[in-house]
Amino acid sequence: MSKKYSDKxxxxxxxxxxxxxxxxxxxxxxxxxxxxIKGVLGGLGGVIGATIxxxxxxxxxxxxxxxxxxxxxxxxxxxxxxxxxx
Numbered sequence: 001m002s003k004k005y006s007d008k009x010x011x012x013x014x015x016x017x018x019x020x021x022x023x024x025x026x027x028x029x030x031x032x033x034x035x036x037i038k039g040v041l042g043g044l045g046g047v048i049g050a051t052i053x054x055x056x057x058x059x060x061x062x063x064x065x066x067x068x069x070x071x072x073x074x075x076x077x078x079x080x081x082x083x084x085x086x
Contacts, residue, residue, distance in 0.1 A: 005013075020026050058081065061074045 021028055021031075058077050061077050
């Protein structure tokens, strides 16, 4: 349910944001720094989360090694992990 806004409403929003910066209520440099930090932390969180998910998937594959179809995939993952540790 996205609400469509008119061009006039977008112009008013732009004016309000410009007024915030012009009055000095929010420093532009501080805003840029905070946006940069937020982006870095978001990227870092994504990388850590993806690493955990991949590790859990590989761990799960090693548990299902007795299923014939998944045994080949599990063996490949296990061999890859063993060669990386050496």
